[in-house]
Amino acid sequence: MESAAVQDAGPRHPAHPTPVPAPAVPSAAATAAAAVADLAARRRTGWLVTLVLGGLTALPPLSMDMYLPALPQVTDALHAPAATVQLTLTGCLAGLALGQLVAGPLSDRWGRRRPLLAGMAVYVLATALCAVAPSAGLLIAVRIVQGLAGAAGIVIARAVVRDLYDGVDMARFFATLQLISGVAPIVAPLIGGQILRFTDWRGVFVVCTVIGLLLSVLVWRRLAETLPPEERHSGGMGETFGAMRRLLADRVFTGYVLVGSFGFAALFTYVSASSFVVQDVYGASVQTFSLLFGLNSVGIVAVGQLNGKVLVGRVDMDKVLGAGLVLVGAASVALVLLTTGVFGHATLPEIAAALFVLMAAMGLVLPTTNTQALLRTKRSAGSASALIGTSSFLVGAAISPLAAVAGDGTAVPMAITQLTCVVIASVAFVGLCVRGRRTVEGP
Numbered sequence: 001m002e003s004a005a006v007q008d009a010g011p012r013h014p015a016h017p018t019p020v021p022a023p024a025v026p027s028a029a030a031t032a033a034a035a036v037a038d039l040a041a042r043r044r045t046g047w048l049v050t051l052v053l054g055g056l057t058a059l060p061p062l063s064m065d066m067y068l069p070a071l072p073q074v075t076d077a078l079h080a081p082a083a084t085v086q087l088t089l090t091g092c093l094a095g096l097a098l099g100q101l102v103a104g105p106l107s108d109r110w111g112r113r114r115p116l117l118a119g120m121a122v123y124v125l126a127t128a129l130c131a132v133a134p135s136a137g138l139l140i141a142v143r144i145v146q147g148l149a150g151a152a153g154i155v156i157a158r159a160v161v162r163d164l165y166d167g168v169d170m171a172r173f174f175a176t177l178q179l180i181s182g183v184a185p186i187v188a189p190l191i192g193g194q195i196l197r198f199t200d201w202r203g204v205f206v207v208c209t210v211i212g213l214l215l216s217v218l219v220w221r222r223l224a225e226t227l228p229p230e231e232r233h234s235g236g237m238g239e240t241f242g243a244m245r246r247l248l249a250d251r252v253f254t255g256y257v258l259v260g261s262f263g264f265a266a267l268f269t270y271v272s273a274s275s276f277v278v279q280d281v282y283g284a285s286v287q288t289f290s291l292l293f294g295l296n297s298v299g300i301v302a303v304g305q306l307n308g309k310v311l312v313g314r315v316d317m318d319k320v321l322g323a324g325l326v327l328v329g330a331a332s333v334a335l336v337l338l339t340t341g342v343f344g345h346a347t348l349p350e351i352a353a354a355l356f357v358l359m360a361a362m363g364l365v366l367p368t369t370n371t372q373a374l375l376r377t378k379r380s381a382g383s384a385s386a387l388i389g390t391s392s393f394l395v396g397a398a399i400s401p402l403a404a405v406a407g408d409g410t411a412v413p414m415a416i417t418q419l420t421c422v423v424i425a426s427v428a429f430v431g432l433c434v435r436g437r438r439t440v441e442g443p
Contacts, residue, residue, distance in 0.1 A: 052223050053160060054180025055215050056116075056153030060096055063127065063146065063208050064089055065188035068275045068293065069286045070201035077201065080136035082276060083401070089272045090397045091140045095147020096154065097393030103152040104159065104386025108233045108243075112156050112163070112382075113225050119152025120216040127212055131205035151393075153215075155385045162374050162381035163226040168313045171371040175308015184297075189290035196286060231379070243380040247387060253376040255432025257388055259321070260369035261395040262425035266328065266418040267362050268396035270355060273403035273414040281411050282348040292352050296359040303363030317368050318434065324364025325429060329422045331358035335415035351411065358418065365425075372433070 067089075075085045099119070106115040126146035133139035157177070165173050195203050233243070248254055278289045311320050334354040338346040370388060377384045399421060403414040 048218070048222055049224075050176065051180060052215070052218050053157045054177050056157040056219070057177055058180065058184035059123070059153055059212060059215060060092070060147065060150040062184040062188050062211065063150065064092060064271065065184065065293070066192040066195075066204050066208060067201070068271070069189055069192045069290055070196055070204055071275045072279060073196065074136075074139075074201050078136045078139070084136050084140075086272055086401060087140050088136070088143045090401055092143040092147040092150075093268065093393050093397040093400070095144040095149075096151045097147075097390045097397060099148035099151025100155040100386045100389035100393070102148075102386075104155040104382040104384075104389070105233075105243075106382075107156050107159055107227070108380060108382035111225050111227050111229075111232060112160055113219075113223065116152050116156045116219060116223070117216070119149045119156075120212065120219060122149035123153075124209055124212040124216060127205055127209045131202045131209065147393075151389065155382065155389050158370065158374070158385040158388070159382040160223075160226045162378070162385065166378075167375070170374065171312040171317065171367070172308050174367045174371055175304055175312065187294070189293040193286050193290040233380075243383045244387060247377060247380065247384055250376055251432050252436040253373055253384070255428050255436060256369045256373035256376075257391050258428035259325075259425045259433065260366060260373065260388060261391040262421040262428070263325075263328070263362065263365045263369065264392040265396045265399040266332070266421035266425075267359070267366075269400045269403050269414055269417045269421065270359065272400040273411075274355070277351070277411040277414055278348070282351065284348060292355075295352075296356050299356050299360030300363040303360045304367055305363075307364050307367060317372055318437075320364050321368045321372070321429065321433075324361045324368065325422065325426050327361035328358055328365060329419075329426065331355070331361065332415065332419035332422050336412075336419055339411040339415045 071082075071085055074080070074088070075082055078085070103115050103119055123146060126142055126149055129142045130139060130146060133142055161170060161173055161177070191207070192204055195207060274293065275289060278284045278292060279286065284292070307320060331354050335351070335358070337343060338350055338354060373388050374381065374384055399417060402417045
């Protein structure tokens with residue numbers, strides 16, 4: 001180009017060679033334009049990669065929800081009480097929590113692909129071992145390993161989204177992931193119920209193994225690295241813990257983490273207890289439970305899409321989150337009143353209606369808390385995602401067993417546990433998120 005041409009000041013002569021052009025130094029504007037173009041290219045992930053990210057977030061819930069209709073069968077097959085069998089869910093949840101705390105920071109240091117592929121390989125192996133576990137104790141142990149490995153998919157998928165998107169775009173992409181990953185709870189109990197027509201609970205884990213293997217191949221073939229080397233952390237554990245301390249020192253970030261954690265605990269209390277409540281307390285069949293569970297999942301997906309496609313960018317996200325907490329709280333109060341007999345003997349349709357509202361409103365609460373928390377950071381997206389996920393799964397694992405403290409014959413503990421979680425989430429939202437923002441930004 002003419003701008004790059006070099007004018008020769010003298011005659012061409014061996015004693016005066018033609019000057020060598022100096023390398024062009026890109027201007028600040030050109031560098032910024034190149035960065036924007038690179039980000040735009042990375043955002044064009046395509047529908048297949050979007051499905052892969054959705055599948056990574058859906059795989060661990062799929063492993064749990066497909067297994068739910070088989071819980072009563074597992075208690076008989078392994079000669080274990082219901083509370084012990086519920087620990088197979090709690091153990092998986094605890095593994096998911098701790099695994100995110102490891103996989104998230106590792107992805108900040110080594111990039112997204114390597115920790116993700118390693119986690120998927122271990123997940124497939126652990127799921128296969130679940131299918132041959134001879135006792136409840138061993139099943140619980142292998143489920144913990146399954147959760148530890150499956151955590152890589154959840155935490156790194158969120159970090160990849162943070163690598164590629166920001167602001168409203170990130171909120172909308174989370175809504176898309178909610179649609180994809182939300183299909184898993186819809187179809188999982190239905191698939192699980194149909195699998196139980198032809199085989200026993202071990203067959204459920206065989207199917208999960210095959211799904212995990214197929215997803216691992218797609219990750220290997222289709223998911224490119226989204227964290228450039230220059231943006232990775234070069235330090236060791238000290239830098240990792242320092243980044244986490246800085247994140248937790250932000251009271252608004254911590255507030256959103258707590259809201260999401262106790263909101264998820266209310267949801268997981270339903271996940272872990274609903275099979276026994278619907279089938280044992282209210283006498284529904286495996287297929288009826290699967291249909292009701294799928295209907296509730298349709299609710300959370302539909303409301304999540306309403307949030308992402310209609311509300312995001314038009315309504316302040318804190319107002320959306322507040323409305324979601326109000327709806328979840330109202331449904332929880334209704335469940336307590338119904339299960340304690342305040343309005344007389346509750347029927348299954350009444351319980352199912354309250355649970356539907358509670359689950360659907362989670363489509364406002366959970367994606368919004370994830371977005372608002374991740375918007376507080378950029379460089380440490382993996383660590384932030386790990387704190388979000390670890391807190392959610394640890395709180396869920398600690399609280400959900402309370403739904404079984406009164407035995408298998410009542411739904412009251414489930415309802416009271418859910419209401420308690422919603423109250424704590426609401427206090428954290430008002431006390432840390434709303435007031436924290438006002439303190440920083442002013443009235």
